[in-house]
Amino acid sequence: MVETFTTGKRGSEEIEVPDEIAHVLHDLETKLEYNSYRKTKTGILHYLKFCQEKQGTFPTDGNSEMHARMVNSYFEAIRNEGYARETISGRWTWVSRLYQQLSSGLLNGYAFLEEDPFELLEERENKTKQNYLPKESRESKDKRQYYVSKDDLETLCDNITSPAFRNETLLRLMWTTGLRCSEIVHLKVDEINLEENRLEKIYVSKTDEKVSLWIPETTAWYLDQYINGGYRDAFSYAEESDYLFLTNRAEKMHRQTPNKVIKRTAEKAGMQEVIGQTQDEGNRYKITAHAFRRGHGMHLWKDGQTITTISDRLNHSSAKQTREYLPISVEDSQEKLESVSF
Incomplete structure (x- = not known):
């Protein structure tokens, strides 16, 4: 058949x-x-x-x-x-x-x-x-696997585009959780637990499961101000929508919008760069949602977290996938090993 x-x-x-x-x-x-x-x-x-x-x-x-x-x-x-x-x-x-x-x-x-x-x-x-x-050349690999560092994040947030508070909350949440665009835009207000600093039972389409994620206090503060401080309520669909991030034209942010926000912000900060072409002949950019996601993983790795812990955090199917995803260099490994006593 x-x-x-x-x-x-x-x-x-x-x-x-x-x-x-x-x-x-x-x-x-x-x-x-x-x-x-x-x-x-x-x-x-x-x-x-x-x-x-x-x-x-x-x-x-x-x-x-x-x-x-x-x-x-x-x-x-x-x-x-x-x-x-x-x-x-x-x-x-x-x-x-x-x-x-x-x-x-x-x-x-x-x-x-x-x-x-x-x-x-x-x-x-x-x-x-x-x-x-x-x-591929080392230069090409470095550009392809570029990740947003903590300092990069602050520079980007200093150049945030309008609507400023929504967009800054969006970028900080992406960097401190490593969530994919598809997961970010599907977040609902009732999945935000500000008392325990958690995102509760959010759906991950890549693995077809629901997970809960801890969020740091600083990110929780931005979410609290966005949800309870009037910023979210300023959008036209605020009363009708269950979703965390929305626009004046839709009750849910489109899945491409986070990358568009990142692109505009990086261009304003003078940090953006075209690094190649996509399969449909569009431009591939250096700073993307993936660069934010890698930035989260690399920040955890440099802080001493294990690949297994980072893999769970990024909702990867295996630790092997995480090792391939993160641009960990020989120099990075050497820096961590130099602090070990033998």
Whole structure:
């Protein structure tokens, strides 16, 4: 049994999808934000098309080793074809998400693999995403993995754009929690526990779970002033909306708005820089929501917190993902080790 899916928005190519993969795509559609699902679907369908052209079909038997070989062939192929690092990295995330679903037999009735091919690749071939990414210069890597330090945050807040108090509260909350844009814009007022300095049971779409996060006293003060000091009430939809951050035109901030606020603020502070192009040929900027999220993680790491603790804080699926995400240099590690007595 097969189902037909299209690869994109316009000029889309139709691909016949086996029932098992169709189940995965339908499940992910219910769990992911629209843009995340669209990118995930495109990446999975691109991989499926490669398998169909190479094998004639996408095998739906339980041979995990064969799927590991197909994964290896696919990522070697797109690397050799000159795909950008960001594209390969995204495809790695999306295809690995496919196989997580297809190898989770206890959770998914349509799963047919006993082992995750990505785990097999790492365990038996010692291959991870880094093996398939093209080389890049140290300067390019530093710009791509730039993180907002505490001093950077204060400089940005000194150059905040209007509406000033809402935007400063937004940026300080992002930096001191490491929350993603999609999590920030979905925060509701009743999820803010100012008595215990906590965000209560907020939904994390990446891991499909609800978590609670501690927030520092300084951030709690900004939230208290924003919620109870009249700043939030000044917005047109304040009485109608349950959401923490809103605008005069909508009861909930759009998921792209935090990045737009960051971009405008960084430009005003003279800190912004174009560092490349996105997959849809837009500009990639140095200071983004990801730079805030990395800044939170690096601040914790430099303060002595373990990778495991930081991984939990960032709601990553594993400590390994956190190690790849944070730009920890040899110099950073040396600085921490120099304080150790041997």
